[in-house]
Structures are given as C-alpha cells and as structure tokens.
Amino acid sequence: xxxxxxxxxxxxxxxxxxxxxxxxxxxxxxxxxxxxxxxxxxxxxxxxxxxxxxxxxxxxxxxxxxxxxxxxxxxxxxxxxxxxxxxxxxxxxxxxxxxxxxxxxxxxxxxxxxxxxxxxxxxxxxxxxxxxxxxxxxxxxxxxxxxxxxxxxxxxxxxxxxxxxxxxxxxxxxxxxxxxxxxxxxxxxxxxxxxxxxxxxxxxxxxxxxxxxxxxxxxxxxxxxxxxxx
Amino acid sequence: xxxxxxxxxxxxxxxxxxxxxxxxxxxxxxxxxxxxxxxxxxxxxxxxxxxxxxxxxxxxxxxxxxxxxxxxxxxxxxxxxxxxxxxxxxxxxxxxxxxx
Numbered sequence: 001x002x003x004x005x006x007x008x009x010x011x012x013x014x015x016x017x018x019x020x021x022x023x024x025x026x027x028x029x030x031x032x033x034x035x036x037x038x039x040x041x042x043x044x045x046x047x048x049x050x051x052x053x054x055x056x057x058x059x060x061x062x063x064x065x066x067x068x069x070x071x072x073x074x075x076x077x078x079x080x081x082x083x084x085x086x087x088x089x090x091x092x093x094x095x096x097x098x099x100x101x102x103x104x105x106x107x108x109x110x111x112x113x114x115x116x117x118x119x120x121x122x123x124x125x126x127x128x129x130x131x132x133x134x135x136x137x138x139x140x141x142x143x144x145x146x147x148x149x150x151x152x153x154x155x156x157x158x159x160x161x162x163x164x165x166x167x168x169x170x171x172x173x174x175x176x177x178x179x180x181x182x183x184x185x186x187x188x189x190x191x192x193x194x195x196x197x198x199x200x201x202x203x204x205x206x207x208x209x210x211x212x213x214x215x216x217x218x219x220x221x222x223x224x225x226x227x228x229x230x
Numbered sequence: 231x232x233x234x235x236x237x238x239x240x241x242x243x244x245x246x247x248x249x250x251x252x253x254x255x256x257x258x259x260x261x262x263x264x265x266x267x268x269x270x271x272x273x274x275x276x277x278x279x280x281x282x283x284x285x286x287x288x289x290x291x292x293x294x295x296x297x298x299x300x301x302x303x304x305x306x307x308x309x310x311x312x313x314x315x316x317x318x319x320x321x322x323x324x325x326x327x328x329x330x
Contacts, residue, residue, distance in 0.1 A: 200282045
C-alpha cells in the first residue's frame with residue numbers, strides 16, 4: 001500500500017474514534033467554559049494540547065489546587081506516550097527531529113489502528129487517523145463552547161460509554177493470539193490494582209507491564225532435562 | 231492567566247513526552263527483546279484505558295449503567311454489528327438504564 005493510500009485509509013478508520021472524540025470534545029468545551037476558561041482557551045487547548053485525558057484533568061484539578069499540581073497531574077496521565085513513542089520509533093523514518101515531529105500524531109486509537117502486528121506500525125495510517133480525530137476533537141470543543149450543554153446531560157445520554165466501548169472493540173480486534181490475550185488480561189488486572197493506590201496516569205502506565213509479561217519467553221524443558229528428572 | 235499558563239505547560243510537556251523516544255533513539259533500532267514487548271503494547275494499553283475509563287470517573291467508583299453499556303457494545307460487535315452501531319447501542323443501553 002502506498003503512503004497516500006495508507007493515509008486515506010487512516011482518515012476513514014479515524015471516523016469511528018473521531019465520532020467518540022467529537023462527543024467528548026463537546027463535553028470538554030462545555031466543562032472548560034463553565035470552569036471560567038472563556039471561549040478561546042478551550043479551543044486553542046484542543047488544537048495544540050490535543051489530549052482529552054490531560055485537558056479534562058486540567059479542567060477538574062485547576063480550580064481546586066495550584067497550577068503546578070494540575071500540570072503534573074495532567075502530564076502524569078500522558079506518561080504512556082513516552083512508552084508509545086519508544087514503541088513507535090522503529091517504524092518512523094528520517095532523522096531524530098523528523099521522527100519527533102511524526103510522533104506528535106500519537107493518540108491512543110491511532111496507535112492501535114496503525115499496529116500491523118509484531119511491533120510494526122503504519123505511520124501514514126496513524127497520521128490519517130489522527131487528522132480525522134483532531135478535526136472532530138476541535139469541532140466538538142467549539143460546539144461545546146458555543147452551546148454549553150449541561151455536562152450531566154451527555155452522561156445521561158450514555159456519552160461516557162462511547163470511549164471505553166471503542167477501546168473494548170479495538171481490544172477485541174487486537175487480540176489475535178493467545179499472547180495478545182495475556183497482554184490484555186495482565187495489563188487490565190495490573191491497571192485495576194494500580195488504580196486502588198495510584199493516580200490514573202500511573203495506573204495506565206502499569207498496564208504496559210502486561211506487554212512485558214506477554215513477551216516473556218516460555219521455557220520448555222527439553223527431553224534430556226525431562227529424562228534426567230525422572 | 232493561571233489556566234493559560236497551565237495549558238501552555240501541558241501542551242509543551244505532552245509534546246515532549248511523545249518526542250523523547252524518537253529524539254533519544256534516532257535511527258537506532260530497538261533490541262529484539264524490546265521489539266517483542268512492543269508487539270503486545272497495544273492490547274495491554276487498551277486494557278488499561280478500559281479499566282481507567284470504567285473505574286476512573288474522578289475516583290467515584292464503578293457505574294453499573296456504563297459497564298452494561300460497554301458490555302452491550304462488545305456483544306453487538308461480536309454479533310457483527312458495525313463499530314459505530316455497536317457503540318451507539320451501548321450508549322443507548324446506558325441511557326435507558328439511567329432512565330429506569
């Protein structure tokens with residue numbers, strides 16, 4: 001597949017997660033405006049920060065604490081991108097700065113949608129998916145700023161189901177081998193346990209240990225070992 | 231002003247988090263053992279995202295309607311519903327349960 005075709009397929013694949021992002025964007029725009037951010041900052045934040053989890057963390061933590069604490073909390077939730085950037089690097093091309101620029105297209109659904117198996121990623125597809133989601137996120141935020149719907153209304157309409165449901169469907173697609181299933185189960189379990197005592201950002205990071213467990217080599221006893229032990 | 235500065239810092243920080251790996255590694259390939267781990271990163275991260283989305287909610291615990299909605303979306307998708315329709319069914323389920 002050519003780079004252009006991969007990019008176009010990414011644009012199409014981004015529609016599903018993009019729809020979810022749009023709903024969340026409306027919710028973010030409304031929440032940020034209600035928190036006193038005014039009409040411009042929420043949209044600029046969605047354009048340039050482009051991280052729903054970090055932006056929501058800022059909106060909810062800024063009114064109750066210092067800016068430093070809110071920034072640290074928002075960055076903690078994004079720590080997973082450090083690991084994802086390292087994971088992506090082998091599939092990127094060019095020098096360090098060009099690679100760093102391409103890595104800016106990293107978002108959760110694009111990372112998963114671009115995965116070709118065996119740790120390889122289709123970067124053009126990832127960028128395409130991200131372009132769709134970015135457009136939806138910014139448009140949703142602008143609509144939320146303009147309409148300012150009651151934040152509870154979206155939840156009452158089931159808006160809080162959209163993202164976890166998408167993640168579940170992507171996970172079901174991604175589990176193509178028993179080991180991938182191990183990564184899913186161990187990652188989810190570790191994340192759940194970590195949630196009991198840690199910040200959600202660190203709990204997310206804990207999930208990556210599931211990949212380490214799934215990748216661990218299985219030691220099989222060879223015949224001579226088995227014979228010697230009898 | 232506090233919000234503007236915080237947004238600026240988070241924007242720069244989030245961007246750096248994504249860029250650190252490629253900036254540090256450049257053209258150097260990952261060792262084989264690390265590449266194997268990378269191959270399983272997507273399902274592990276997705277599991278974490280699902281758990282945090284369901285359990286997060288600002289720390290106020292699990293929501294039965296949300297969990298039911300997500301489960302319905304999964305079942306619908308398994309029954310070959312298109313992705314968007316499956317998610318919509320999940321959202322409608324949660325909304326209906328909340329009306330009860």
